[in-house]
Amino acid sequence: MNYSILKILFLIFLIVYSGKPQTKFPDSPEGKIAASYIQTFNNGKEKDWRQFFLENVSEKELKERSIESRVERSLIMQKELKSFEVQKLISSSEKELSLLVKAENGEILTISFKFGPMHKLTGIHIMMGEVASEETGPPMSKTDVINAIETYLSELVQSDKFSGTVFAARDTNIVFKNAYGFADKRFNTPNKINTKFNLGSINKFFTRLAIAQLAESGKLSFDDFIIEHLPDYPNKMIAEKVTIKHLLEMTSGLGDFFGEKYQMLPKDKIRNLKDYLYLFSQDTLLFKPGTNRRYSNAGYIVLGLIIEKISGIDYYTYVKENIYKPAGMENTDSYPMDAITPNLATGYTHPEGDSINWISNIYTAPGRGSSAGGGYSTVDDLYKFIQALRYGKLLSPKYSAWMLTGDLPTNDPELPLKKGDFGIAGGAPGINAAIEFDAESGNLIIVLSNYDPPAAREVADKIRIWMKRLE
Secondary structure, eight states: OOHHHHHHHHHOEEEEEEEOOOOOOSHHHHHHHHHHHHHHHHHHHOOHHHHHHHHHOOHHHHHSHHHHHHHHHHHHHHHHOOOOEEEEEEEEEEEEEEEEETOOOSOOOOOEEEEEEEGGGEEEEEEEEEOOTTSSOOOOOOHHHHHHHHHHHHHHHHHOOOOOOEEEEEEEEEEEEEEEEEEEETTTTOOOTBBBBBOOHHHHHHHHHHHHHHHHHTSOTOOOHHHHHTTTTTTHHHTOOBBBHHHHHEEEEEEEEOOOHHSSSSSOOOSHHHHHHHHTSSSOSSSSSSSOOOOOHHHHHHHHHHHHHSSSSSHHHHIIIIIHHTTOTOOHHHHHHOOOTTTTTOOOEEEETSOOOOEEEEETTEEHHHHHOOOOOOOHHHHHHHHHHHSSSSSOOOHHHHHHHHOOSSOOOSHHHOOOOEEEEEEEETTTEEEEETTTTTEEEEEESSSTTTTHHHHHHHHHHHHBBBO
């Protein structure tokens, strides 16, 4: 599926769509499967999801991504979006059926079901907003794709709805790369390709990779409890119940740290991972570990602390020496907010109730980002990162495949990786970043913005469709 954990978790701030009557599904095998999916999403439990995938997904696809992984991702999305109300049928054929749905929280999404032989599912793609069927448009040349992107972005910039950098490639063939808007509105400093943007929660992906490196080297197991690596963790009852796997999958019962304590704390006091502990370490668990899922920034802080304890160096140094440098990422780091960092974009957000004026987001961000988010990077660095991951420069092929699929394959796959995909995003006031990658096609889309969500997310969704039609 082209919709990974981290992408699901950061669908935010979409336009509310006016309600429409429920749409009837086609009386076809494809229509019945789509109807079953919606019913399972709205009412289903874990066993229902398991049965849905077992009955409707092809054996080939189940070998490439396990039922367990599919169920896990579906439950997380179900937790976030609650339910779907079908607005209309966009298209229907033996190969693809697309629906426009409205989630309970008001978000409008396009769900595209892909079918192969014997009417079996080969993929379910979920995209923001209303997206035309991928099969309705003719193939596009590279020039066609470039022109479509340029026209689209020109309109967004003209209406002041986008500021940032945009990158699209297929394998090593760069299709599009450009910068728009201003990194600093006070001095009309334009964004450039090497401008550094806040990634938001995309940094969690680096944290997952660091944990995978330590697991690969035998220094930890996903089944280890927190207490085994952090014996001095402030809340021992929690440390004895929560495993690294719980933290990775956000099933620990730990919640967020962006609460009242965070609001009251001077942001310049938050500069190291241990500074975040005060914000959540004494909170009770939201549920018994492993029994539910809840988005958890706190859990990724704990993962960062485990990385520090095992490696003997601070988190920022670890990821710089073991991820950024080996990948050739020279413009990526968690820069302190008060440091003089060249080519760093200022985040701009609309005041509440004001959709025209902009203000800086300097009073909402911590003094330094963390293992849960808030680092900076560029489109070129993120391109290097994906290439390094795909070609096994950061992990073995086995663990590299885990990063893309969520499953550890039995044997090391061949490089470059041809299976697996992900879509990850980060968003907060004045911050939006999105990465889309499909190993099979080699399509990679990176959009970084210093505007509120969904500035980057919407651009990435639009470009994905054109890249799929690229000849």
